[in-house]
Amino acid sequence: MTQTLYTLTRPATDLREADAPVHHADRPDAAWWRHAVIYQIYPRSFSDSNGDGIGDLPGITARLQHLRDLGVDAIWLSPFxxxxxxxxxxxxxxxxxxxxxxxxxxxxxxxxxxxxxLGLKVIVDMVPNHSSDEHEWFKAALxxxxxxxxxxxxxxxxxxxxxGELPPNNWxxxxxxxxxxxxxxxDGTPGQWYLHIFDTKQPDFNWEHPRVRAEFESILRFWLDRGVDGFRVDVAHGLIKEAGLPDAEERTTMLGDAGEDIFETDDRPDHRLHTPYWDQDGVHEVYRAWRKILESYGAPDRILCAEAWVEPQSRAVRYVRxxxxxxAFNFDFLGSAWEADHLTAVIRSxxxxxDSVGAPSTWVLSNHDVVRHASRLGFPPGTKRMNGISAGDPQPDRELGLKRARAAxxxxxxxxxxxxxxxxxxxxxPDSTDMPAEFRQDPTFARTQGEEIGRDGCRVPLPWVKDAPSLGFGPGDAAWLPQPAVYGEYALDQQVGVEGSTLELYxxxxRLRRELSLGTGSLTFVEGYGADVVALTNAGPQRDRLLVVANLxxxxxxxxxxxxxxxxSGPLVEGAVPTDTTVWARWA
Structure with missing residues (x-):
């Protein structure tokens, strides 16, 4: 049974559901992946079992009960x-x-x-666009x-x-x-050039070669045979390059063009037309072959999830036909401004x-490549997307950022x-924003001479116990990235069982999401609030509508x-929903 916290007596007037839902309910027995909540583990920073300062697999195993208690359905492991x-x-x-x-x-x-x-499914990262330069194949190629x-x-x-002293193109x-x-x-002479869309130590594979395709199909089977439930596919949009490797008309980062208006959901440029190493049609043939392999393992479904920074959305959903x-990750939602019209537009689109391809949408606010949303939302809406925050940069409002993060x-x-x-x-x-430069390890920081701070701030080892060495990350003081002192306030042991803590909110x-089957519900927007409110209902068979009101x-x-x-997400004020707060309410 769910617990009612308040009964409201101050009515809002002129509220009604829109004439038609923007999304119809899924089948109650829909496959697990159509509604699952999946928890990303960055192994280096989750839990260290041996005291060397680096998280490891035994450390993860020892902490899995935390994730079962949290209420997620699956874990995704970044590369190990x-x-x-x-x-x-x-x-x-x-x-x-x-x-x-x-x-x-x-x-x-x-x-x-x-x-x-523990009832948790396991998804592992697959990195097919490139290998290390220390891979046996690349050493043999040299x-x-x-x-x-x-x-x-x-x-x-x-x-x-x-x-031959100039690179083959301008990429x-x-x-x-x-x-x-x-x-x-x-023989000691300058020779050919090799492509690396990422670091020099990450040479790109030639995915037109049948041996490359056969190798990765074999790798998939290796891990499926060991019991994994699926794969998150890194840079899924980058495997195939345009024939002839023509010059690019623009440079885009993995996160898209950080200077564009990321909040417009329609009529955005198709970067594939200008960047010949992203989103080429040939990638889809690869994933059709992979899908057949996963389906050959029978029930329950093994899955593929695309990391595909692709625009517009009509191109992105081609990966989930x-x-x-x-x-596929919904990066439009991750990149939304904290503004009601932007959020409403992104949810709708x-x-x-x-739905146009029969796939579930996914929702995500943070990952290992972006500033954590508890920090990102501590800046004014519309702030240009940042790739890391240093001590010399404008600082987010930590209290405001957390309040908005909980609401989001x-x-x-x-x-x-x-x-x-x-x-x-x-x-x-929050992100670590005061990390000294000498500790930073993201290749972006080195390759841009510090102009881009990089992703280290969102990768700092987790705090488990406030008064323990390395905040309980491991048995000793070592941590591969320094933990800011403020992290002690957020340690797990400071939040378990504490009413109103972020942990207990999650x-x-x-728990409610599972009990109410929100992942398979319909969605209808609610009209009658002002332009600064996102209001919707999530409905399903044999239960009352859930009214969701996010007041921005x-x-x-x-x-x-x-x-x-x-x-x-935060306290009500005399039964009303204050700013930067989201409420779930049963609405008969």
């Missing part, structure tokens, strides 16, 4: 494969083994088994020389200029600088786009479809007569 860690594991040297800093294959098996015992079969597995090209790395590096051949991937999450978890939670957001963690929301305006708003509040 063998890697020189030039890009925190997204530079893979061996896709079939565990890096010793994280443990062993036996540790991976134990983690999967324990998660399944040794074999120009024109070899080994080099054809990667994107080697002759340079331009009289002596730039997502991390800054050119996307091409020239090699020194075995019925014979391709199951989910996201559901319409996903409460809105997010009411929406039908799937949802993703990034580790530590259930504690209300637990309550996730300056004035408190009331709810309909007889509404029963089930959850609120």
């Amino acid at each position: 494969y063998t890697s020189p860690q030039a890009d925190a594991g997204y530079d893979v040297a061996d896709y079939r083994d565990v890096d010793p800093i994280f443990g062993t294959l036996s540790d991976a098996d134990a983690l999967i088994a324990r998660a399944h015992d 040794a074999a020389g120009p024109g070899s079969a080994e080099r054809d597995l990667y994107m080697f090209r002759d340079g331009k200029g009289e002596n 730039e790395s997502v991390f800054g600088g050119p996307a091409w590096t020239r090699v020194v051949e075995t 019925p014979d391709e991937m199951h989910q 996201s559901l319409a786009a996903a 999450t409460t809105l997010m978890l009411s929406l039908p479809g799937g949802a993703y939670i990034y580790q530590g957001e259930e504690l209300g963690l 637990r309550a929301l996730l 305006g300056e004035d408190a708003v009331t709810l309909p007569e007889g509404a029963e509040v089930l959850a609120s």
Whole structure:
């Protein structure tokens, strides 16, 4: 049974549901992935079992009960494969083994088994666009020389200029600088160039080569045979490059163009037309083949989730057509301004786009690549997207950011479809904004000479116990990135069982979401509030409508007569919903 916190007696007038829902309810027995809440674990920063300052697989296994108690359905693990860690594991040297800093294959098996015992599904990262330069294939390619079969597995090209001294085209790395590096051949002379859309230590595979495709299909089977329930596919939109590798007309980062108006959901440019290494049509053939492999394993469904920073939405949903991937991250929602019209537009367009191909929408506010939303929302709405925050930058309002983050999450978890939670957001963690430059490890920071701060601030090890060494992250003081002193206030042991804490809010929301089957509900917007309110209902068979009111305006708003509040992101004021607060209420 759910607990009613308040019964409201101050009615709001002239409220009514729109004439038609923007999204119809899913089947009550819909596949798990159509409504699941999935928790992202960044292994380096989750829990350290051996005191070396780096999180590991045994540390994760020991903390899985926390996630079961939180109420999520599945976990997604960022890469733990063998890697020189030039890009925190997204530079893979061996896709079939565990890096010793994280443990062993036996540790991976134990983690999967324990998660399944707790009813948690396990999704692992797959990084197919590029490998590490320490991968055996790439080392063989360097040794074999120009024109070899080994080099054809990667994107080697002759340079331009009289002596090949210029790169093959003008492509730039997502991390800054050119996307091409020239090699020194075995005879000591300058030779060909290889493509790396990311770091120099991350050479791009040639996905036109059948051996590359066969290798990754084999890797999928390797992990499926070990019991994983699916794969989050890194840079899913980047595998295929335009034929002839023409010059790019613009540079886009992995997160899109940080200078554009990211809040417009219609009529945005198709970056594929100007950036020949993103969203080429050939990627879809790859994922159709992968989908067949996953379906061959039978029930329950194994899934693919695309990390595809693709615009417009009509292009993005091509990745989740019925014979391709199951989910794709909704980066439009993540990038929304804290403004009611923007949020309403993104919710409406996201559901319409996903419904057009029969897929569930997904909702996400934070991950390992962006400033945490508890910090991001501490800036005025419309602030230009930032890639990290340093001590010398304008600082977010920490109290305001957390208040808005709680309201944003409460809105997010009411929406039908799937949802993703990034580790530590259930504690209300802000970004680390005072990290000294000497500790920063993101390749972006080095390759841009510090002009872009990078992603280290959202990757700091978690605080579990306020008064323990490394805030309970591990048995000693070591932590691979320094934890800000303020993190002690957010430690898990400071929030468990504490009424009103962010942790207990997440637990309550996730419990209600499951009990009310919100992930498979319909969505109808509610009319009658002002322009600063997002109001909607989530309805399902055999239950009352859930009214959701997110107040982004300056004035408190009331709810309909007889509404029963089930959850609120913050305290009500004399029964009214104050600014930067979201409420769930049963509405008969």
